[in-house]
Amino acid sequence: MEFDKDGLYKLGKLSKIQIDESKLKSLSSDLGSIIEFIDRLKSIDTENVDPTSNSLDQSLVMRDDIASDVNSANEILENAPQKELDFFSVPKVIE
Amino acid sequence: MKRNLNFIEASSLLEANETTSVELTKIYLDNIKEAEELNCFNTITAEHALDDAEKSDQRRQQGKLKSQFDGIPIGVKDLFCTKNIKTTASSKILSNFVPSYESAVTQKCIDAGLISLGKLNCDEFAMGSTNKTSYYGPVTNPWKSNKSDAKLVPGGSSGGSAAAVAADLCIASLGTDTGGSIRQPASFTGTVGLKPTYGRVSRWGIIAFASSLDQAGPITKTVEDAAALFEIIAGHDPKDSTSSIKENESFFDNLNSSVKGMKIGIPKEFKSDDLPASTQKAWDDCKKLLQNNGAELIDISLPHTMDALPTYYIIAPAEASSNLARYDGVKYGIREEGENLIEMYEKTRSVGFGDEVKRRILIGTYVLSSGYYDAYYIKAQKIRSLIKNDFNQAFEKVDAILTPSTPSTAFEIENEPNDPVQTYLNDIFTVPINLAGIPAISIPFANDENNLPIGLQLITNSFEEQKLLNIAKNVQDTANYESVPKNWWQK
Numbered sequence: 001m002e003f004d005k006d007g008l009y010k011l012g013k014l015s016k017i018q019i020d021e022s023k024l025k026s027l028s029s030d031l032g033s034i035i036e037f038i039d040r041l042k043s044i045d046t047e048n049v050d051p052t053s054n055s056l057d058q059s060l061v062m063r064d065d066i067a068s069d070v071n072s073a074n075e076i077l078e079n080a081p082q083k084e085l086d087f088f089s090v091p092k093v094i095e
Numbered sequence: 096m097k098r099n100l101n102f103i104e105a106s107s108l109l110e111a112n113e114t115t116s117v118e119l120t121k122i123y124l125d126n127i128k129e130a131e132e133l134n135c136f137n138t139i140t141a142e143h144a145l146d147d148a149e150k151s152d153q154r155r156q157q158g159k160l161k162s163q164f165d166g167i168p169i170g171v172k173d174l175f176c177t178k179n180i181k182t183t184a185s186s187k188i189l190s191n192f193v194p195s196y197e198s199a200v201t202q203k204c205i206d207a208g209l210i211s212l213g214k215l216n217c218d219e220f221a222m223g224s225t226n227k228t229s230y231y232g233p234v235t236n237p238w239k240s241n242k243s244d245a246k247l248v249p250g251g252s253s254g255g256s257a258a259a260v261a262a263d264l265c266i267a268s269l270g271t272d273t274g275g276s277i278r279q280p281a282s283f284t285g286t287v288g289l290k291p292t293y294g295r296v297s298r299w300g301i302i303a304f305a306s307s308l309d310q311a312g313p314i315t316k317t318v319e320d321a322a323a324l325f326e327i328i329a330g331h332d333p334k335d336s337t338s339s340i341k342e343n344e345s346f347f348d349n350l351n352s353s354v355k356g357m358k359i360g361i362p363k364e365f366k367s368d369d370l371p372a373s374t375q376k377a378w379d380d381c382k383k384l385l386q387n388n389g390a391e392l393i394d395i396s397l398p399h400t401m402d403a404l405p406t407y408y409i410i411a412p413a414e415a416s417s418n419l420a421r422y423d424g425v426k427y428g429i430r431e432e433g434e435n436l437i438e439m440y441e442k443t444r445s446v447g448f449g450d451e452v453k454r455r456i457l458i459g460t461y462v463l464s465s466g467y468y469d470a471y472y473i474k475a476q477k478i479r480s481l482i483k484n485d486f487n488q489a490f491e492k493v494d495a496i497l498t499p500s501t502p503s504t505a506f507e508i509e510n511e512p513n514d515p516v517q518t519y520l521n522d523i524f525t526v527p528i529n530l531a532g533i534p535a536i537s538i539p540f541a542n543d544e545n546n547l548p549i550g551l552q553l554i555t556n557s558f559e560e561q562k563l564l565n566i567a568k569n570v571q572d573t574a575n576y577e578s579v580p581k582n583w584w585q586k
Binding site: 008011012014015016017018020023027030031033034035037038040041042044046049050051052053054055056057058060061062063070071075076078079080081082088090091092093 | 192193194195196294307336338402405406408416423424425426428437438441448453456457458461462464470478479481483516519532
């Protein structure tokens with residue numbers, strides 16, 4: 001099975017990944033093969049089965065809301081590709 | 096000094112003042128240097144390690160040891176954030192990332208006085224079972240077939256972690272396992288690999304792949320070492336909301352290798368005509384061994400075993416596509432400039448991610464997209480319940496389950512199939528365990544006709560790691576597998 005070309009470009013847009021023209025054919029065949037593989041599950045009866053999102057049998061643990069002084073803005077900004085003052089900097093969004 | 100020291104031997108030598116942490120660290124740094132060809136390490140932190148080793152030796156002189164394993168050199172998968180040390184997840188997109196904080200697991204290792212030699216190569220973002228998806232190139236398995244000189248994969252995604260232990264480049268290492276990423280490489284390299292119960296080990300500071308499946312664990316030379324290192328890294332962490340509140344246990348001190356009266360389940364769904372004869376034989380021999388040692392074998396059924404892999408390939412990519420949305424060239428990692436914000440995102444991600452990671456993000460986005468969400472994602476979560484239920488029912492009858500770890504032994508680096516689904520099949524025996532959230536261990540048992548290690552997998556119910564380690568120790572002590580690879584990489 002091949003994944004259709006338009007669908008692939010749409011997925012690329014949603015995923016913010018550019019689809020490389022030269023790899024279009026191999027990518028659509030790879031994705032097609034994976035979809036065919038996961039489609040096997042369609043025939044399994046899951047009527048009246050609850051979904052499992054997490055296997056841990058424990059309700060969510062919360063920690064006390066205590067302020068701590070870790071990861072200062074300066075430390076975090078050290079990794080930013082571009083920064084200005086105390087901010088991450090990105091290409092202009094509003095004209 | 097003896098080659099291939101394990102955790103326990105190294106700590107005895109240190110205790111008897113027959114070596115120092117600095118001496119051990121130097122030996123291992125030399126071993127690493129000699130084994131450059133294996134490409135196990137992304138980053139070697141020699142200076143750091145020697146500094147830490149010196150401090151450990153000082154603590155020993157002053158009688159202020161942090162733990163009985165203070166001063167032992169280990170390796171860390173390059174997926175754990177390490178403060179002020181580059182952490183790349185073997186991806187181009189994080190090739191310049193230097194975390195400002197330490198992961199919970201590596202902090203626990205520091206608190207126990209362990210010495211990190213550096214960051215170990217892995218599949219990109221832990222996605223793969225060959226270590227070939229790494230931006231830094233594949234890791235080579237220290238094992239070679241006795242019939243060919245071809246280089247073999249070490250398995251993945253913790254390929255560097257497993258290969259480094261097998262090649263004696265560190266005494267033990269840390270890996271992570273989302274669908275088999277500790278057990279499959281352990282099986283391919285003749286090492287011991289433990290995937291703990293989901294929630295047993297904190298995920299805080301581990302670069303996330305699939306958050307409901309990811310667990311960190313040790314790769315070691317012996318079951319005792321696995322118990323020791325597991326005990327160091329386990330325990331509740333308030334910073335990980337999915338971390339279990341169960342008390343940590345003394346897994347190492349409580350090791351007891353008796354299997355008398357234990358019931359060992361043999362699942363019929365794992366039997367296959369495709370299984371190599373040598374793997375089948377190892378499995379059969381281990382059954383006999385356990386029986387001889389007083390365990391009872393019971394045939395069981397895990398009816399949804401064959402549904403686990405397609406279920407995993409919905410859930411894991413779905414979670415990955417969401418987790419990897421954060422890599423957009425804004426806060427960390429590389430950036431590719433674009434005309435506008437969206438183009439900058441797209442260019443950064445297209446240049447920064449490798450092919451396998453892109454495939455999984457695209458699949459994950461597909462199964463979560465409007466119109467497909469119920470048919471794929473919710474459906475897979477329901478089948479996950481069925482898989483978990485299979486194990487729950489089995490553990491009403493048995494103490495543990497015994498299976499092969501992998502459907503084959505290590506294969507040639509150049510011989511990977513073109514179809515990604517064929518590669519995914521490597522994890523067919525390991526993936527159901529992650530979906531159920533239960534613990535499992537891979538231990539080396541025998542070598543195949545090409546002299547390559549065969550691993551067997553033991554599985555127990557949630558939070559029964561002690562029982563798991565005990566049975567594994569029984570198998571280890573009786574099977575007496577002592578094979579190590581020939582060090583052909585030494586110049």
